[in-house]
Amino acid sequence: MADVEKRPDTVRLQRISKAFWESAALMSAVELGVFTVLASGNNTIETAANAMGIEAINAERLLVALTAMDLVTRDGKTFSNAPDVDRFLVEGQPSYAGPWMLFGKPRWQGWGELTERLKTPVSEQRILGMYDETFTVERARTYHEATYSIGMGAARRFHKQVDLSARKKIMDLGGGSGCYCIVGAQKHPGLKGEVLDLAPVVEVTNEFLSQNGVTAQVTASVCNFTQDPLPTDADVAIMASNLPQYNREIIAGIVQRVFDALEPGGEFHLIGEMINPAGDGPLAPALWGLSEAVNHSTGLAHSTLDCIGYFENAGFVDVAEVEFIPDTLTRVTGYKPGA
Numbered sequence: 375m376a377d378v379e380k381r382p383d384t385v386r387l388q389r390i391s392k393a394f395w396e397s398a399a400l401m402s403a404v405e406l407g408v409f410t411v412l413a414s415g416n417n418t419i420e421t422a423a424n425a426m427g428i429e430a431i432n433a434e435r436l437l438v439a440l441t442a443m444d445l446v447t448r449d450g451k452t453f454s455n456a457p458d459v460d461r462f463l464v465e466g467q468p469s470y471a472g473p474w475m476l477f478g479k480p481r482w483q484g485w486g487e488l489t490e491r492l493k494t495p496v497s498e499q500r501i502l503g504m505y506d507e508t509f510t511v512e513r514a515r516t517y518h519e520a521t522y523s524i525g526m527g528a529a530r531r532f533h534k535q536v537d538l539s540a541r542k543k544i545m546d547l548g549g550g551s552g553c554y555c556i557v558g559a560q561k562h563p564g565l566k567g568e569v570l571d572l573a574p575v576v577e578v579t580n581e582f583l584s585q586n587g588v589t590a591q592v593t594a595s596v597c598n599f600t601q602d603p604l605p606t607d608a609d610v611a612i613m614a615s616n617l618p619q620y621n622r623e624i625i626a627g628i629v630q631r632v633f634d635a636l637e638p639g640g641e642f643h644l645i646g647e648m649i650n651p652a653g654d655g656p657l658a659p660a661l662w663g664l665s666e667a668v669n670h671s672t673g674l675a676h677s678t679l680d681c682i683g684y685f686e687n688a689g690f691v692d693v694a695e696v697e698f699i700p701d702t703l704t705r706v707t708g709y710k711p712g713a
Contacts, residue, residue: 400443552592567588569593604632626688
């Protein structure tokens with residue numbers, strides 16, 4: 375008898391509809407320090423509960439869920455962290471990324487209102503999305519404390535891939551905590567950097583620059599890089615992880631303004647959440663684009679083809695696309711002729 379095609383069921387749809395349950399479990403685990411507790415040896419339900427200061431029944435509920443999510447493994451009565459969890463979610467580790475896992479939590483209510491926000495007319499959408507008049511220094515500090523750990527990892531990856539030893543100055547557009555300039559300054563003593571961002575952010579940027587001991591090499595300047603003049607003494611430009619915040623017209627304009635400002639022979643690296651030319655994924659960049667609806671922003675997910683086009687139309691040559699973080703970030707690079 376011929377194989378009968380499996381009849382579709384609702385399993386996949388139910389999993390997606392309840393995905394926020396998994397998000398909540400992970401965020402609570404980070405907030406309660408579950409993974410740090412397990413790494414310290416408090417790895418049974420009772421000892422973990424005591425260390426976290428919660429009832430044993432709730433520790434059991436959470437640990438069972440985390441086990442089912444493959445975040446921890448279970449051997450009888452004891453639990454241990456999965457390798458990626460052990461590296462990134464145990465406090466005290468240099469690679470600790472707990473704040474990044476909680477990055478989306480302030481938007482929780484907004485995502486619950488996605489239907490209403492998708493109905494927002496263009497006339498009520500903001501060019502800078504979440505960066506409205508309520509974006510204070512304190513909000514900037516909270517935001518960039520969350521992005522700093524993951525940003526430093528990305529910056530280290532960038533400087534392993536790209537040799538800037540012969541360059542003299544980076545301008546980092548929307549650089550936030552300044553990670554790309556910080557790592558660049560630490561790796562190349564002669565390399566200068568200038569982080570360009572909004573006024574509330576720049577105050578926080580200076581705190582990170584001071585903490586990392588690079589204030590002699592790196593400065594932070596108040597600049598709305600979508601319209602304000604850009605430095606003309608840089609031979610490297612970087613714009614990382616803020617691509618979906620802006621629409622196509624704005625990004626095309628930014629790329630052109632960078633081209634005009636760079637020194638001849640300079641290079642521009644656009645690192646962002648880009649979808650593929652077919653427009654059907656990857657999922658992470660697509661969701662970053664959708665998140666701009668939550669922020670009442672005009673931004674969206676740009677494709678790699680879009681970004682290459684922005685570069686070529688601006689005049690950049692030797693434009694290339696490089697996978698930066700699989701299924702998440704892509705780097706498009708171009709060079710200004712001359713020199």
